[in-house]
Amino acid sequence: MKIDPEVCIACEACLPYCPVNAISMQGDVAVIDQDECVDCQVCLKSGVCPVDCIYFEPAPWPRSLRTTFSDPRTEHKETKIAGRGTEEMKTNDVTGRFQRGWVGMGCEFGRPGIGTRFRDVSKVAQVLAKHGVEFESKNPVTFLMEDKKTGKLRDDVLNEKVLSGIIECLYPIEKFEEIMNALKEVAKEVDTVFSVEVINRADPDGSYPLRKLLDKMGIPYYINGKQNVGLGRPVANV
């Protein structure tokens, strides 16, 4: 994102809109820090500028990743899905992506409201890879991996900053404790924040085995969450 200094009237109206605080006043004009800006276009699409001096120029690779990972209205070419992740459990009644006995996990970097460099994402993905998780093939972060067996992201993307990037993976429920412990350790080494989520298919009696495991291990989880209510068709064998 850029601001035309010849047109800016220094009204400061755009400053609070930036999700990563990348706009500041320098003398008589507002300036966007290009290294910190994630090209989410919030400042532009808010329509807050009274003189229309904010503009966006599509960037070449790898900076182009900033918009696709930061503006949920942008569709990823590879996944055909807008936003940062996949349909994950939202369509599990139809896709059968998450079977009984398995845990789906997402680590959503940069959220809420901090942003992330891909180097932090790569650091955690490599730890998860060592514990044998299966990375979601349709996830945009997975597309950036040099090798899904190591979890390492391509060198040329590591310094790119985005509003959010999600690692999505799958593993047998027996590995849950081991992976939680590994995640706790690597969490101490990242510069940004990440929100952690876990997915579980309900048993026939309606209970969630993972919830029992969370309670047993004393891992806190929110009282609120998401539930697929099984209205999708055709019904997956899951």
Add this chain to the structure above:
Amino acid sequence: MTHSLHRRGTRESLSEDYVMLCLPAVGVNDEGHAPKLKKFLEIAVRYDPVNIGAIKLGNMYSHSKEEVIAAAQAVTHAVFVKPEQVASVLQDLKEADLGMSVVVSGIFENVDKCVEKAGLKHHTANFSLGIWGNTKRLPSDDILEVATMCGHAMISANLIKSAVDEIKAGRKTPDEAARMLAPQCACGIFNPARAAKLMAAMAAK
């Protein structure tokens, strides 16, 4: 795309916050899905949602409800403040048999009651284990309670602070301040009614 999962708040506050999503599975049942998502939104608006959205266009605070419904495709959203509304929408959706996946976000036990009342069974759950990593960089909890209602983080902490300042200065009511934030959340999962209450409390401090 876990944009409705990590909403933060007290039990009292979250008890007035329910997000419903309707979507097809890409490559499985997405052919001809747009009219079904429109039907979902038409059903939702019967029960007075505080927000609806279609990701390709925006929400009912940036466009009219009719425009949002007409733009339904990919994924659509509706936000309610009472479990009774959610139960009613689920009952109508069961009858409509759209074949699209439906997800409800909210306090688990409250949502379970709605699902049961509609004669449905929960299928798969997504639990939030909270925020990890360098949490010293986070804004204050009261800011996060408002900010996490836009899961794509399109509503900045600074904009929330500005909105609270507007309330404090008497230039905006809490409802007006919430409407200042709502258009930024393109998906339409932001709950302006809850945001107004939270920001009124922040302004009163």
